[in-house]
Amino acid sequence: MAATLLLSVDIGSTYTKGGLFRLEGEELRPAGREVVPTTVDDLGLGFDRVRAAVLARHAGGADASAVPVYWSSSARGGLKIAAVGLTPDLTLSVARMAATSAGGKVVRAYSYELAAEDLADLRTVDPDIILITGGTDGGNSRVVLHNAARLAGLASPAVILYAGNRKVRDQVVEILEGREVATAANVMPEVGTIDIEPARDVIRRVFLERIVDGKGLSRVVAASGRDPLPTPLAVFELVRAIGERVPGWEDFAVIDMGGATTDFYSHTKAFHGGDAVILRGLVEPTLKRTVEGDLGLRVSAEALYKSEAAFLDGRLRAAGTDPSALRTYVEDVSRRTDYLPQDEPGRGFDRLLAAACVRAASLRHAGILQRVFTPQGGFLVQRGKDLRQVRRLVGSGGYLAAAAGPDLLLEACAPGADDPDTRHLVPDAPACYADAGYLLPLLGNLAADFPAAAARAAVAGLKPLTANKD
Amino acid sequence: MGAPRIVLGVIGADCHSVGNKILDAYFTEAGFHVVNLGVMVSQDEFLDAAVESDAGAILVSSLYGHGLIDCEGLRQKAVERGLDRVLLYVGGNLVVGKTPFDEIERKFKAMGFDRVFGPQVDLAEVAGLLRRDLESRAN
Numbered sequence: 001m002a003a004t005l006l007l008s009v010d011i012g013s014t015y016t017k018g019g020l021f022r023l024e025g026e027e028l029r030p031a032g033r034e035v036v037p038t039t040v041d042d043l044g045l046g047f048d049r050v051r052a053a054v055l056a057r058h059a060g061g062a063d064a065s066a067v068p069v070y071w072s073s074s075a076r077g078g079l080k081i082a083a084v085g086l087t088p089d090l091t092l093s094v095a096r097m098a099a100t101s102a103g104g105k106v107v108r109a110y111s112y113e114l115a116a117e118d119l120a121d122l123r124t125v126d127p128d129i130i131l132i133t134g135g136t137d138g139g140n141s142r143v144v145l146h147n148a149a150r151l152a153g154l155a156s157p158a159v160i161l162y163a164g165n166r167k168v169r170d171q172v173v174e175i176l177e178g179r180e181v182a183t184a185a186n187v188m189p190e191v192g193t194i195d196i197e198p199a200r201d202v203i204r205r206v207f208l209e210r211i212v213d214g215k216g217l218s219r220v221v222a223a224s225g226r227d228p229l230p231t232p233l234a235v236f237e238l239v240r241a242i243g244e245r246v247p248g249w250e251d252f253a254v255i256d257m258g259g260a261t262t263d264f265y266s267h268t269k270a271f272h273g274g275d276a277v278i279l280r281g282l283v284e285p286t287l288k289r290t291v292e293g294d295l296g297l298r299v300s301a302e303a304l305y306k307s308e309a310a311f312l313d314g315r316l317r318a319a320g321t322d323p324s325a326l327r328t329y330v331e332d333v334s335r336r337t338d339y340l341p342q343d344e345p346g347r348g349f350d351r352l353l354a355a356a357c358v359r360a361a362s363l364r365h366a367g368i369l370q371r372v373f374t375p376q377g378g379f380l381v382q383r384g385k386d387l388r389q390v391r392r393l394v395g396s397g398g399y400l401a402a403a404a405g406p407d408l409l410l411e412a413c414a415p416g417a418d419d420p421d422t423r424h425l426v427p428d429a430p431a432c433y434a435d436a437g438y439l440l441p442l443l444g445n446l447a448a449d450f451p452a453a454a455a456r457a458a459v460a461g462l463k464p465l466t467a468n469k470d
Numbered sequence: 471m472g473a474p475r476i477v478l479g480v481i482g483a484d485c486h487s488v489g490n491k492i493l494d495a496y497f498t499e500a501g502f503h504v505v506n507l508g509v510m511v512s513q514d515e516f517l518d519a520a521v522e523s524d525a526g527a528i529l530v531s532s533l534y535g536h537g538l539i540d541c542e543g544l545r546q547k548a549v550e551r552g553l554d555r556v557l558l559y560v561g562g563n564l565v566v567g568k569t570p571f572d573e574i575e576r577k578f579k580a581m582g583f584d585r586v587f588g589p590q591v592d593l594a595e596v597a598g599l600l601r602r603d604l605e606s607r608a609n
Contacts, residue, residue, distance in 0.1 A: 086521060086522055087518040087521055087522055089514070089515075089518055090518050090519070090522050091522060134522070135522055135523075135524065136505075136522050136523045136524075138472055138475070138503075138523075138524070139475070139522050139523035139524040139525075140521055140522055140523070140524040141524070188522070190505065190523075191477075191505045191507070191518075191519040191522055191523055192507075278485065278508075278509060278510050280510060280511075280512075280515070281515075372483055372510075373483075374483040374484065374485060374534070375483075375484075375534045375535070375536070376484075376485050376486075376534065379483075379485055379510075381510060
């Protein structure tokens, strides 16, 4: 059987990457990649350039029309979502989960009734989607109706996605008449039951309509014959394909750290039970993504410096370094976001900031286990997701992809608490890998059509950072 | 209108799960829509569940004798959370020792519970009262 060539392109905010893959029977093999700067004003230009470069250098000048193109985009800062829920721990927390697993970034989160100042705030952040949730099916309808009425008067081009109490869905649509409205099944039809797939689907559709309408992307759609995926969603779907289809990779995690955010993806069962372990709160999904907007090496360096001050200070003191030097460095790089350190102190600071990102992203993604003493004896109470079975950990994104050893990724396993009765359920001692060839987003684009092949190719393309234990 | 919705759970650091499962099965069978939160349920978890599901009643179980401390303030919190009209039922081994039941009942009613039950109560009686109380609240 003749090999088929497939091209995958990811338009990032700084670089546009293109990778050629050869489909041989059941396998996908990388056949070369190119990178060009993203052309912010017309994203289609960068797309054309990277496609031409890949085809000329790796496909023997094959005609563009003969090579199918799959593509994703995170340019424009991705998809901005404002999440509205009823109670913070139930529907709002599920709404966040739906938004992040669809590849979006939660820019605002509100619980209970929206107030006038929330609306003013919404106008300022200008989200692409406002996701309204609240109430189980047949449950509370008063608050979602109130919020819908509020949003009906909001001057904003945002799509309003209603995924709350089904009982009043038609009423909500009526209230929002004249606005761009979409609906999906309730994200929490029963207390404790999570159903985010339908909302995720709608968010993806909205992404297409929104992202494609400007900056030259409609031309890319015409040229490629395909709609784009949001980059994080491409990775999310690849993580799913790997977890479900590659033996030995049922329990693994990916940390994607960049200048602005750190994304953490996990594929592992959230709760393993056991005699004396009681789960409180929502049962989290096997496949989960969290996005930390305050953890990043450049754009978010100031925010990181604030939220992880105790950790950063502790490390600097232990190393005998003056903490004020880091302060200066952070101020500097958060303004010069393309800065690459030229000397050892600078490289050391980047390493330290990266360690803080990895550690905090893991602690926030993971749940906790607390020993409680009751009249019936000692029990363990778990909240959130258990990552201790995660046997493999992959670093992606510029800095982690270039890692030479496992030390930085293993920061994800650092115990967080000093309380002896609280344990953070971070990974135990995973084997570490680097996505050195930036294959995850590129193969993620192919995962919808070739899930098994893309999953195997991704795993085969990772660079092991630890001696393999099995 | 559908089945009346009720929230069920064992409050505090109490892990007695058998009775909880029996109550869940019984009230479901009796035609209620049961949101069962299981054991070791905090006050906030009861209230969150009642808010989201618009439940008419919260049924709190306590079997380990610490019921008074665990239930203290639940009514006020419910009012603060907008659940002004929710029915609060409590039942089980509510206090340690041999306190007479009417004394226990008085204490829990003073805390804002609508009905108080001992460990030996007939569930058919509870279901009947619950139905009646829910109907009178609805009017």
